Amino acid sequence: MEPTGHYWLTMTHYLLQKEIKAVVVNPAHVKKSKEFDDNSPTKNDIKDARVIAQLVKDGRYSEPNILTGKYAELRVAMVQRERLMRSLIETKNQVHNWLDRYFPEYPTVFKDWEGKASMITLKNFPLPQDVVNLGMEGIVTQWKNEVKRAVGAKRAIKLVEAASTSVGISLGQTMARREIEMLLEQYFLLTKQLDELAHDVVTILEEIPGAVQMLAIPGLGWITVAGGASFR
Structure with missing residues (x-):
């Protein structure tokens, strides 16, 4: 088989379950070999099948590394983590885009928009006009209702000033x-899912020989250990 996309995986798993040997050929080899027979790089199913069969006959193939058990669980988890991280980065970029459009002065008040006071602000009074309407005292009250540690009035004043002159x-x-x-x-959904996934991955790692010892090494986190174990 030619392992392009994800379609080959289902067939590979099925064949292995039936104890039939499954092998794959390098897509780059298939592409380069197409011109050998008819001096043409054209692509069609019949030609591709013939080229793949020839490569297999010549021994130019490899056996796919299909993980099982906890290692298979780890691979699925780490693929999901990569997908979630891409979505989270995209969402963060969209928040920055929103701030650039509607409240470009916001970073002068909150360097990190993911902080607690900033999140309260973005959830309850995100626009400059909302901030001005609420006023300094109203802002401090909102912050203190949800943040245990005191949030200074100076920051609230700075926020109101930034909102008053916002462009x-x-x-x-x-x-x-x-x-x-x-x-x-x-x-919030993505960060929650990532936290839950991290817990699941660590639980799986605890059942893999040597993983706990690796996690005890300073500077070696669960992401590195899980990544190595899931793509071994």
Whole structure:
């Protein structure tokens, strides 16, 4: 088989379950070998099948590394983690994009928009006009209701000042609020899923010989250990 995309995996698993040997050929070899017979790089199913069969006959193949048991669980988990991380990075970039459009002065008040006070702000009064309408005292009250440690009035004053002179877009504010609301929902969902996945991965690692000892090595985290074990 030619292991392009994901379609070959199901067939490979099926063949192995039936105790039939499954082998794969390098897609680059298939591409280079197409011109040998008819001096043409054209592609079709019949030609591809003939080229793949010839490569297998000549012994130019390899056996796929199909993991089983806990190692298979780890591989699935790490693939999912990669997908979630891509989505999280994209969501964070969209939040930055939103701030650049509607409240470009925001980073002068909150260097890290993922902090607790910042999250309260973005959830409850994200737009400059919302901040101005609420005022310094209202902002401090909102922060103190959800943040245990005291959040200084100086930052609230700085936020109001930034909002008062903001050059952000002032049109379409209803849907702008809805947009940041949806982005934050995505952010919290993704971070929750990543935390749950991390717990699952560590639990699996505890059942793999040598993994616990590797985790005890300073500077070697579960991501590195799981990555190595899932793609061994």
